[in-house]
Amino acid sequence: GTPEPTLYQQLGERQGIARIVEDLLYRIVEDDRINHQFKGVNVAQFHRNLTDQLCELSGGPCTYTGREMRELHADMAITDTQFNALAEHLILAMEENDVPTGAQNRMIKRLVPLYPDIRNL
Numbered sequence: 001g002t003p004e005p006t007l008y009q010q011l012g013e014r015q016g017i018a019r020i021v022e023d024l025l026y027r028i029v030e031d032d033r034i035n036h037q038f039k040g041v042n043v044a045q046f047h048r049n050l051t052d053q054l055c056e057l058s059g060g061p062c063t064y065t066g067r068e069m070r071e072l073h074a075d076m077a078i079t080d081t082q083f084n085a086l087a088e089h090l091i092l093a094m095e096e097n098d099v100p101t102g103a104q105n106r107m108i109k110r111l112v113p114l115y116p117d118i119r120n121l
């Protein structure tokens with residue numbers, strides 16, 4: 001029969017992930033719980049690196065070449081509320097791009113191992 005689509009395919013491959021990350025960035029800018037943390041960030045670089053990271057984590061043919069998660073977020077004192085806010089925006093950005101709910105959950109699950117590094121725990 002027809003093979004099951006991979007998570008990477010369900011996200012719309014790299015092009016689809018790039019659109020999701022763009023929508024995520026607009027959401028971050030509008031959220032006063034987290035937008036102050038992003039002042040001065042190189043938006044093009046952030047977009048490229050987060051797209052590569054999600055592409056790689058979803059099983060796609062990409063390699064994340066940015067800095068380590070712990071090192072990047074070390075001085076930000078990110079709270080649980082802020083972490084959850086970003087995760088929620090990612091879910092809503094995937095929703096806007098017609099990613100099925102099961103695939104949304106699988107993507108979020110693959111970010112869970114990054115949690116201690118991002119929270120600097």
Ligand code: HEM
Pocket residue numbers: 034037038039041042045046047049050053066067072073076078082083084086087111114118
């Ligand atoms: C699931 C959660 C998260 C993931 C997967 C993630 C992923 C990433 C990635 C891949 C980068 C590198 C982008 C680049 O090279 O510019 C990055 C940078 C950054 N992240 Fe996160 N992040 C997460 C949560 C957060 C949260 C909650 C905040 C703040 C509220 C945050 C703030 C930042 C900032 C400000 C940068 C830019 C750092 C710099 O350019 O020096 N991140 N993140």
